[in-house]
Amino acid sequence: MKANRRIVEVVLDGIEIRAAGGTADEKTGKHVVSARLVWPRPSIAEKLAVKTIGLRDGSISFKTAEWPDKILFKEVVQGPFSICIEISDRVAASTADGLAGELLKAFVKVAGDGASEVAGVPWMGSLLRGPLRFLESMGTKDGTGLPVTGSGSIDLEALPGWKAGGWRRFRIPLVTARDICRVQRRRSGGEMRTMRQVLLRAGEQNGVVKIALRPYD
Known part of the structure; x- marks a missing residue:
């Protein structure tokens, strides 16, 4: 394999x-969770993985999950590359599964096999910047779109010193791009009133995604 190239x-x-x-x-x-492997090697703009998950008390662990349920990528990387993660708001399970499928179809339709030509398609800039934001602009069937609860990224580089077989673990902080509120409706004085409580302000950290990376020769 070429110098500084690794399968990860x-x-x-x-x-x-x-x-x-x-x-x-x-x-x-x-x-809906989207993970993008950005410029893993020359001529490949990005790769996309999409999963749907359920959270309990705001978290989920994949420590004991089956390999197909937690794998994001198994790709050749060379030099600098990035991993970008976005997590959507919580929606009905059927909506999440349907939107995940639409996201993959939209990506494949433009990128084609291998996603090697994505960078050359100007109108798909929004997809490259963030698949879930692109999907939000498309809108759901009820016209509400799919807002993003949090997003984050990490920059990495394939180095000769990476030893094959050992796991490297990383934490990707998530940041919210908008205020996240809790809406409650209460009856007061014979009228139904809506109370809005701000839980997080735009730009604040909203959790973390933990990933593990294992290089091969």
Whole structure:
């Protein structure tokens, strides 16, 4: 394999969210998670992985999960590359599964096999900047879109010193791009009133995504 090239396996270790947007029930609702491997090697703009997850008390661990449930990528990388993560608001499970499928179809339609030509398609800039934000602009069937609860990224580089077989663990802080609020409706004086409590302000950290990376020769 060429100098500084490595095959890397990237898996989810865990996700923690401080305040999840969305109105779906926590026990039955799901989040759409998009992971992008950006410029893993020359001529490949990015690779995309999409999963749907359920959180309990704002977190999920993949320590004992089956490999297909936690794997994000198994790709050749060379030189600098980035891993970008976005997590949607909590929505109904059927909505999350449907939107995850739409996101993958939209990506494949433009990128084609291998996603090697994405960078050359000007109108897909919003998809490259953030798949869930692109999906939000498309809108859901009820016209509400799919807001993002948190997003973050990490810059890495394939180095000759990476030893094959050992796991390297990283934490990707998530930041919310908008205020996340809790809405409560109460009856007062014979009228129904809406109370809005701000849980997080735009720009604040909203949890973390834990990933593990294992290089191969």
